[in-house]
Amino acid sequence: MSEVTFSGVGIGQSPDGRRHSFVKLMWFGIWLAFMGAPVSDLFDHDGSPWSVVLGVVGLVAFVGVYLMVIFRHTGRPLRPRTVYSALLFMLALAVLLSLTLDSAWLVLFVYVSVSCGAALPVRVSRFAIPAVTGVMAAVGLRSADNHDLLSALVVPALLGGFAMAGVGQLVRTTIELREARATVAELAANEERLRLARDLHDLLGHSLSLITLKSELAGRMLPAHPDRAAEQVADIEQVSRQALTDVREAVSGYRRPTLPGELAGARTALAVAGVTADVPQDVPKELGATLCAESETVLAWSLREAVTNVVRHSGARRCVVSLTPRQTLEGPVVELTVEDDGRGASGADRGNGLTGLAERLAQVGGTLEAGSTKGGFLLTVRAPLAVPLNSPA
Known part of the structure; x- marks a missing residue:
């Protein structure tokens, strides 16, 4: 499940830096355009100066509380007492300004309804939204001239409130999903530590x-038999060397990346970065029994490096990964391609990461091609198979 984002700012995630804060604020602030009616009423108001001051102060306070509830609650939830207090304050301001000034201020109830949908649990908001709409109707019916305006605001109040209730549920689900991912990653790391501890115990227990x-x-x-003691010392050296070899093999096996693991990691990394990912779910079946460990390792490193570059440097919105067996003049190979629609790079700007990958590939007889395309950047890696594609598994 990919994470929904607002121009790179994840739903249910606190903004990272001023740019992300500004983007998220714009997404919520754009709906303040409907405040045009109250603002126009302030300029056209024929009442006393005190009523204008009341309108300006009340409107500023209302907008500030509205943005606090919507902006803060979708990233870092507020305490329930703070939410209820803020909503009651907004409702009281909407009633006061609508009764004191003009019917144009009834639009404030729509914002109260939207805030209820965004900040309250679904079991509460399904009652709070109709209740706010009912208060708006009661306040608006005080004058027969408000019937047309009132009928035009009832649907937006109900529809906007319940739509934001759905968005609020999406936010809560996204936060729970992010926490679940972190928990799964932590459990996987703990399980890997336990496996490594068990393997090292089995390897070293007997040898030590x-x-x-x-x-x-x-x-x-x-003292009495130095020749026989020397034999024992030689045996100790042999056992120590073998134990050291076993430990190195065990540790290198844990450190060696695998293609299935890197494919899963690529999907997660791209989703978290807000990049639409087209990544295979697993290694093709025809490669499972033929791909040697050395080629798999270098392909896994290549995929990790490519995805890291996409996430950190490309500014891409889409990334396509493919893993295909091919027959070449040099023999059967596995071709890995990673293509994005980002800003690309110059052909000479390979970077230390790509240079290191080329060196790894050279050790196993593979090749690397990287460069900008019309729509972004393309990395192509080819590594040899252990046996031909048409050989029996």
Whole structure:
């Protein structure tokens, strides 16, 4: 499930920096255009100066509380007491300004309804939204001239409120999904630590016990039988070297990236960055039994480096990853392509990451091609298979 974003600012996620704060504020502030009726009423108002001052102060306070409830609650939820207090304050201001000034101020009730939908739980907002609309109707019916305006505001109040209730539920679901992802990642890391601890215990337990016994035996033999003690010391050296080799193989196996793991990581990284991802769910079946470990490792590193560049530097909105077996004059290969629609790069600007990938590929007989296209940037990596594609598995 990809995460919905506002120009790179994730729903339910606190803005990161001034630019993201401005973008998110614009998304919510654009709906303030409907405040034109109250503002026009302030300029055309024929009442006393005190009523104009009341309107200006009330409108500024109303807009400030509205933005606080909508802007803050969708990123970092406010305490329930703060939410209810803010909504009651907005409702009281809407009633006061509508009764004191003019019917144009009835539009404030629409903003109260929208705030209820965005900030309140669904079980509460489904009652609060009709209640706010009912208060608006009661205030508007005080004058027979308000019937047309009132009928024009009832539908926006109900529709806007319940639409924002759906958006609020989406925000809460997105936050829960993000927390679940973090929990799954933490559990996976803990499980990997436990597996590594078990494997190291199995590898080193026997070897270290044998080294201890032979060391004690060599110590007892040393005064009377130095030749036999030297044999034990030689055995200790051999066991130590083998234990060191086993540990290195175990650790390198844990550190070696795999294509299935990197494909899953690429989908997650691109989704979190707000990039639409077209990534295979798994390695093609025809490659599963033929791809050697060395080629898989270098392809996995290549995919990780390419996706990292897309997320950090490209500014892309879409990224397509493909993994295809091909037959070439040099033999069967696996072709990995990563293409994005970002700003691209010059052909000479390969960077340390791509240079390192080229060196890795050269060790296994693979090739790397990278460069800008008409619509972005394309990275193509080819690594050899262990056996031909038409060989039996």
